[in-house]
Amino acid sequence: MRLEARNLTAGYGRDGFRIENIDLVIDDRRITGLIGPNGAGKSTLLRALGRLLKPQHGVVLLDGEVLHQQPGRDVAKKLAFLGQQVDGVPDLTVEELVYRGRFPHQTLLHRDAAADRQSVEWALTAMQVQEMRSRSLKQLSHGELRRAWTAMALAQRPDILLLDEPTAFLDLAHQFELLDLLSELKNHGVTVVVSMHDLWMTAIYCERVIAMRDGRIIGNGPAEEVLTVDLIRDVFGVEVVLSDLPMAAGKRGVLPYARRHVPDAAATTDSELPRPVENPERTPSPH
Amino acid sequence: MSIVAAAPRVRSERRSTAARTLLAWGAPLALLALAVVLGLSLGAVTLSPARVLNGLLDRNDPLAHTIVWDLRMPRVLLALLVGASLGVAGALLQGVTRNPLADPHILGLTAGGGLAASVAIRVSQDVPAAALAPIAFGGALTAAALLYGLSWRGGVSPVRLALSGVAIASMLTSAITMILVTSNLTTQASLSFLAGGLFGRGWDEFYAVWPYVTAGLVAALLLSRDMNILSLGDEAAQSLGLSVERTRVFAIAAAAMLAGAAVSVAGMVAFVGLLIPHLARFLTGDDHRSLLPLSAILGAALVVYADLLARVVDKPVEIPLGIVTAIVGAPFLLYMVRWRA
Numbered sequence: 001m002r003l004e005a006r007n008l009t010a011g012y013g014r015d016g017f018r019i020e021n022i023d024l025v026i027d028d029r030r031i032t033g034l035i036g037p038n039g040a041g042k043s044t045l046l047r048a049l050g051r052l053l054k055p056q057h058g059v060v061l062l063d064g065e066v067l068h069q070q071p072g073r074d075v076a077k078k079l080a081f082l083g084q085q086v087d088g089v090p091d092l093t094v095e096e097l098v099y100r101g102r103f104p105h106q107t108l109l110h111r112d113a114a115a116d117r118q119s120v121e122w123a124l125t126a127m128q129v130q131e132m133r134s135r136s137l138k139q140l141s142h143g144e145l146r147r148a149w150t151a152m153a154l155a156q157r158p159d160i161l162l163l164d165e166p167t168a169f170l171d172l173a174h175q176f177e178l179l180d181l182l183s184e185l186k187n188h189g190v191t192v193v194v195s196m197h198d199l200w201m202t203a204i205y206c207e208r209v210i211a212m213r214d215g216r217i218i219g220n221g222p223a224e225e226v227l228t229v230d231l232i233r234d235v236f237g238v239e240v241v242l243s244d245l246p247m248a249a250g251k252r253g254v255l256p257y258a259r260r261h262v263p264d265a266a267a268t269t270d271s272e273l274p275r276p277v278e279n280p281e282r283t284p285s286p287h
Numbered sequence: 288m289s290i291v292a293a294a295p296r297v298r299s300e301r302r303s304t305a306a307r308t309l310l311a312w313g314a315p316l317a318l319l320a321l322a323v324v325l326g327l328s329l330g331a332v333t334l335s336p337a338r339v340l341n342g343l344l345d346r347n348d349p350l351a352h353t354i355v356w357d358l359r360m361p362r363v364l365l366a367l368l369v370g371a372s373l374g375v376a377g378a379l380l381q382g383v384t385r386n387p388l389a390d391p392h393i394l395g396l397t398a399g400g401g402l403a404a405s406v407a408i409r410v411s412q413d414v415p416a417a418a419l420a421p422i423a424f425g426g427a428l429t430a431a432a433l434l435y436g437l438s439w440r441g442g443v444s445p446v447r448l449a450l451s452g453v454a455i456a457s458m459l460t461s462a463i464t465m466i467l468v469t470s471n472l473t474t475q476a477s478l479s480f481l482a483g484g485l486f487g488r489g490w491d492e493f494y495a496v497w498p499y500v501t502a503g504l505v506a507a508l509l510l511s512r513d514m515n516i517l518s519l520g521d522e523a524a525q526s527l528g529l530s531v532e533r534t535r536v537f538a539i540a541a542a543a544m545l546a547g548a549a550v551s552v553a554g555m556v557a558f559v560g561l562l563i564p565h566l567a568r569f570l571t572g573d574d575h576r577s578l579l580p581l582s583a584i585l586g587a588a589l590v591v592y593a594d595l596l597a598r599v600v601d602k603p604v605e606i607p608l609g610i611v612t613a614i615v616g617a618p619f620l621l622y623m624v625r626w627r628a
Contacts, residue, residue, distance in 0.1 A: 052525050076528030083522040090518045091573040103516050104528040108509065149523075156527065 001078055001159035001191070002028065003049060007058035010048040011215075018056065019044045019215040026160070026193055029186040033206030033223070034195040037236055040212040042195040043083075043164050049193070050081030050162045062160075076104035080158035082149055084165055094140070094148045095133040098123055101155030123154035126188065127181055143174030147181070154190075161185065163194040167201065179205045199240065203227055203254040211235045227254050311570040311577075315584045319367075322591035326363035327355055329595060331603045361490045366594040367587040368493075368500045369485070369553045370563075372545035374586020375507045377560025378567065378579055379542040382514045383535050384452075385445045390560030391427075391546035394452030397560075398459035399430020399543070400550035401481075405466045420495040420551040427547030430455060431539045443535060444521075463555075483556035483609030485594050496548045503545035504583060510538055511575040518573060556609045558616035559586055565623055589615070 004025040011018025019041040026032055026049075034042045047053040049060055051067050060067040062078060080101075090097075101123065102116045124130040127147040137145060146166055153161060166182070167175040175198070182192050183205060196202045202209060202223070209226040211219040213235045219226040232240050237260040245251045327339050334342070334351060341348040342355030377390040384394075391397045403426025407414045414422070434455055438447040467481065513534045516524045524531050549556065567581040593611040600606055 050526055052522065071528070072525070072530060073528035076526065081522075081526035083520075083526075091568070096572075096574065097519075100516060100519060101527070103512070106512070108512070152519075152523075153526075 002026070002061075002063055003079070003160050003191070003193075004061050005045075005049065005058065006061065008045075008048060008055050008060060009057040010053050010055045011044060017041070017044065017215065019048070019212075022058070022217055024210065024217065024220055026191060027208050028191055029189060030207045031183060031186065031192045031194065031205060032208040032210060033202040034193060034210050034212065035197075035199065035202055035235070036212035036218075039214075040235075041215040042212055044215070045212065046081065046162050046164050046193065046195055047083075050079065051075050052081060073104040076156055076158075078158055079160045079162070080153035080156045081162045082153045082164065082166070084168060089137045089145070092137055093134050094129050094137065094151075095120070095124070097137060097148055098129075098133075098151045098155050101152040104156055119155050119157050122188075123151040126154055126185065127151035128177075141174075143170050143177060146170065146174075146178060150178070150182075154185075159189065160191045160193070163192065165195050165197060167196065167198065175201055199227070199232065199236075199254040199256060204245075204248060204251050224252055227252070232256075233260055311581070312584075315570070315581060315588060319584055319588040319591070322588045322595070323363055323367070326366065326591050326595050327359050330354070330359060330598050357489070361493045362485050362488060362594060363591055364493055365485055365488050365496070365552055366591040368496060369549045369556060370559060370586035370588065370590030371583035372500050372503060372549040372586070373556060373559035373590070374563035374567070374582035374584075375504060375579055376542040376545040376549070377562075377586075378564035378575070378582040379507055379510070379514070379538045379545075380560070381564050382518055382575060383445070383538045383542075384449045385518065385520075386449045387565065388561070389449055389452070390558075390564075391542060391549075392555065392557050392560055393456055394434060394449070395430045395454075395456030395459050396427045396434070396543050396546040397550050397555050398456050398463060399433070400424065400427035400547040401463050401555050402426055402459045402466070403429070404551055405463050405470075409466050409470045415491070417491065417495045420492075420499060420548060423551030424499055424544060424547035427543040427550065428540065430459060431543035435536065435539055442532065460555075481555055481609075482607030483554040483612070484597065484605065484607045485553055486605050488552055492552045496552050499544055499548035503541050503548065506537065506541040506544070507579050510534065510541060511579050514538060514575040514579075515573075518575070553590075553608060556590070556612055558609075558612045558620075559589055562616040562620050563589060565620065569623065 002025065005022045008022040009018060009020045017039070022045060034045065036042050044053065048055055051060070051072065054068055062070070062075065067075060098120050099116070102119065105112070105115065121130070124133055127150050129144065129147050129151050132140065132144060137148060140148060150163070150166065166178055170178065179201060182194065185192055194206070196206070206223050208221065209219070209223045210217060211226055211231060218235050219231050227242070229240055229242065232238060232254065238256045239258045239260060240254050240256045243253045243255065245253045328334050328336065332354060334354065338348060338351040339355055342351030345352050345356065373391060376396070380389040380391060380394055381387055383389070400423035404419055404423040407419060407422045434448065434452050435443060437451040437455070438444070440447070463481065513529055516527050516529045517531065517534055519527070521531050563582050563586040564578065566585050567578050571577040571581055589612065590608070593615060594608055596611045597606050597608045
């Protein structure tokens with residue numbers, strides 16, 4: 001299933017924040033990481049790709065058909081979006097939550113109990129929450145809760161899964177755990193698009209990377225082509241070193257060490273730039 | 288796939304055992320059945336079970352027949368309908384606003400129905416019951432439209448709904464009070480309307496409201512699956528393909544229909560819509576497919592008991608129903624807030 005955006009402009013209100021003139025094609029059966037500083041438009045792009053936000057111009061196409069002209073339930077069978085779910089947790093068990101992911105497949109008069117059961121079991125297993133199926137959501141840790149919600153989205157049986165910062169608030173081990181499970185999904189034919197804050201995790205897990213700044217795409221391609229010293233300086237205003245990680249299947253790690261390093265401050269007219277960093281080992285304090 | 292069949296079922300400490308389900312449904316149903324029996328037997332005159340049965344079957348006991356069939360039966364049935372309506376309306380509104388404090392009283396739906404009814408009563412003291420039900424229903428629906436419209440800002444947020452509701456409720460309630468105190472209704476009549484009561488209600492009122500209650504309950508049941516999805520949060524619901532705004536409009540309209548039906552016969556009965564969904568949630572959890580029917584059963588039982596108390600505590604004088612529901616309900620809610628949670 002092919003998800004693409006053509007000349008997409010979307011945002012909030014007439015003068016509010018928007019992403020502009022986005023053209024992209026999401027690679028099938030890959031993990032695509034969406035990176036950029038706060039306010040770059042990552043969530044806005046994900047919401048527009050997920051049919052939650054209507055484009056002001058341009059279109060999002062799902063297999064060549066305009067996404068926003070299709071009924072919500074039809075889309076929800078092919079594409080799942082999972083936000084950050086920070087507002088209250090309903091009093092449900094994990095299994096009850098995951099069952100609700102079957103909603104788009106059910107109508108008032110028709111439901112396929114066997115297919116529901118099978119998809120729920122698959123989703124519980126894929127997110128490794130089958131052992132805690134009868135526990136209340138209120139008893140789960142952050143990492144477990146995140147996996148339970150992701151299982152709910154997987155129970156929709158989507159071909160494409162859009163996740164808005166799934167690793168936010170998770171400790172390191174839980175970040176690895178979740179991203180390992182997400183990496184497995186491509187073997188089940190699921191394409192994953194995920195917005196990320198952590199460049200290191202992005203470098204290790206994402207096969208493709210889309211870099212955004214100020215509502216625009218700055219870079220889009222295979223991770224090793226996009227995650228360069230220059231692009232990261234341009235997008236985030238930070239300095240990184242890249243290092244090959246033979247122990248991680250030839251991945252290349254991205255290690256930020258300082259704010260933007262400017263060799264000669266006088267050479268630039270941009271007064272907002274930070275002063276040159278004398279000692280790149282130390283991160284200068286903001287003031 | 289064998290994984291499916293062999294999937295380990297970890298037994299929940301919380302619920303999902305058969306015994307628990309049986310208790311969650313059996314106990315409220317038994318309570319309701321007992322309420323109906325007591326409601327028919329007790330009152331200004333206490334009747335033996337044999338005479339109640341005679342009265343019901345109209346067997347050579349004209350007095351029992353009059354008391355049981357003509358006087359008590361419609362009241363018990365009305366109490367049942369009012370309770371079920373308020374319980375379900377409360378559960379719907381708490382779901383829509385995702386706010387445990389929401390109920391038709393607090394959000395102004397009851398007051399909307401009450402205002403329309405009191406204006407009608409003010410204009411003509413002998414409005415027939417059959418006319419009062421649609422009038423109150425229209426009032427509640429208008430209040431619901433006002434509630435929804437005033438909360439609209441490119442979409443309705445649960446928090447705005449709750450806050451606008453509180454403002455609308457206090458506005459409409461003061462309008463009702465003003466109309467009632469400046470009218471030449473007796474104090475007793477206006478008080479029984481404001482505090483709620485089924486005094487003097489009979490079969491006419493029952494025939495007038497049952498269609499509204501039935502329609503509202505059926506609508507609520509049809510919405511229960513969508514309400515489950517809505518309870519996951521707007522964003523999650525939307526990405527599951529639910530029309531979030533449409534579901535909200537339908538749920539509020541169903542709640543308004545139920546609240547309007549209740550207020551048209553019983554006046555403004557407080558607390559049932561607030562308390563009952565908490566009780567139902569305590570018994571079955573957050574699944575609206577059982578939460579809504581259970582709220583109907585529990586609400587019905589509560590109001591039948593409350594009406595019974597209203598009749599017998601100070602007999603032959605009746606105390607307002609709303610006072611009983613508040614006196615019984617408030618401590619119970621406090622108990623749940625304090626020791627459950």
